[in-house]
Amino acid sequence: MQAVLLLAALPMLAGAWLPWVLLRPNRLAPGEYLRLPPVWVAALLVLALLPLAAARWRPALTWVPATLALLLAVWLLGTRTGAALVGQAAFARASAASGAWLTLLGAGVALYGARLCTRAAGRPAWTGLLWAAGVGALLLNGTLSNWSVLVEARSEGPRWVQELAQHLRLVSTALGLAVLIGAPLAVWASGRERVAAAVLGVANAVQTIPSLALLGLLIAPLSALANAFPALRSAGVSGIGVAPALTAMTLYALLPVLRNGVVALLGVPAGAVDAARGMGMTAAQRFWRVELPLALPVWLSGVRQAAVLLVGVAAVASLIGAGGLGTYIFKGLQSAATDLILLGAVPAALLAVAVDAALRGLETLLGRRLGRAA
């Protein structure tokens, strides 16, 4: 824990000295770097070291300085970008510079270290989430609204929400399809050694194809299909767009769903299955009452892996016109506009983390209820 907190203090110490804000006359022009006023540098230096000290003497309270450090960093980012823009033209942009990023990184690591301290002290974990409430409040009350990424977000407004929704739609549809196809396939394959080997081999092979290549590979067959059957074309199938993206994403998600399904079903204790048979359960009763409940926690972790994978692949899918948050990433890359890239990349990363956390929670819950993680 000390090591983690030391690792947290170093970027914060450096970040306090480095420039915090990059002010540019418009979003593409070069600009000037602004540093923090000495008072705030001092405050940040103190907050950088406090978690270390707290972990030494009051480990259960480490979360207090760590949370404060993060909230101060976010607040400073908001107020300093606001201050920089005073008297500037409407096109001027104030972005976060290296100091702000380093401090945020350090504060994040400090929060992680604080969580370890809290757990070691056996205290309830909710204190580790207070920072999220604080950041949420700062976002809502407009403190951050002058930060360039949010300025871009505001000008994109409803379109950004649409792309986010499209991203979620792509991920959930592909995941749903993968589960619908993969679950019966896993059940079927788990009882047959050769089938299982073949199915896993194919899914493995698909996984090794880079996502961009797979998307490219799908253009030709799908456009041929659409040309041969006009009915399919009117249903939205074509070489580019949502159809190839969903096809590729479903294929990608299939492997984790299948692999974990087969492993989970084979991992059900043989004794339990034999006992179930010997007590007169039908095949269906055996599956629903014994095999599925026992396989579910492991299986779900496959679904979680698939979901996280899909959040990433969906970003690439925008290249062939499927939409999603990837649109901003590629638009930003083309015009060298960092703020636009962040507008796509940060939410996509947060989405992956959120999906992972949500499904992990579900896994733990089920595991506990089903007696696995007892």
Add this chain to the structure above:
Amino acid sequence: MIELHHLEKRFGGSLAVQDLNLIFPDGELTALLGPSGCGKTTTLRMINRLTEPSGGRVLLGGQDTRTLKPEALRRGIGYVIQQVGLFPHLNVAQNVATVPDLLGRDRRATAARVDELLDLVGLDPDTFRHKRPGELSGGQAQRVGVARALAADPPVLLMDEPFGALDPLARDRLQDAFRDIQRRLRKTVVMVTHDIDEALRLGDRVALMNAGRLEQFGTPDDLIYRPVSDFVRQFLGEDAALRQLAGQPVGRFMVALHGPDGLQPGRAGTGGAASPLPAVAVEETLNARSALSVLLREGTDRLTVTRGGQPVGTVGWHDLRASGPERP
């Protein structure tokens, strides 16, 4: 009563069980004994059709088991296996209630039945009802396994090496507990075992199998004192008689004292009336093999048998041979 008629099981080209004819009497425990690979487990699994016979018939209470749906047949037969096979995601009570639930029995009656069964197998219901299988020791888990098999009160119980995976101490205790349960319930039990001691100790009858065939079927005494083949003699070993004695308390063999006068009763073949009690005494719960060892060690012909320190009878060489071939 379970009857096997010309039962046969073929796996590929080889016969695992051939022309097996056996009758398991009602209310008795029959041990299916034999070296590994002799077909005893296959035979057991053909009774509840976990393995379908290739030929022959199994009659359960006179009814051909092929006329029943396998699931219906199995719900009427208790089943205990070496791996125990408790469902790890369900608690003890839910595990025990499995078959009554499958049969659609009333929930409240089942809950009462579960408590009764946990009591029967020596587990306190209040302590164990809500535990998960993962929290139980091996012995406790198999006690739950036995309770689960008995839950729907089936007349027949099939047990496949039920105590095979336990450490010796737990196995002894569970064997004792199960013998008491069987004495009370009088189920028709078929127990597969490769453990000769277990077969001699628990079995009312023993069916010794070899290479898919029945070698001998009889009481433990029959097998020990009247083996029908060299294989039976060799399989039981030269110390079979001692092994059988080891499974029984010396109290079973003693000649009881008639009255509280402290005098030995007159007895044909062992000498005169009213001789004083032997000097060396053993408690009646001591196993008979140890009592025999005491006789050898002390170089004497008779021992006094005591209950709580009070003499209640005597025992000598001839008495320990009582189950042997030349009954005095």
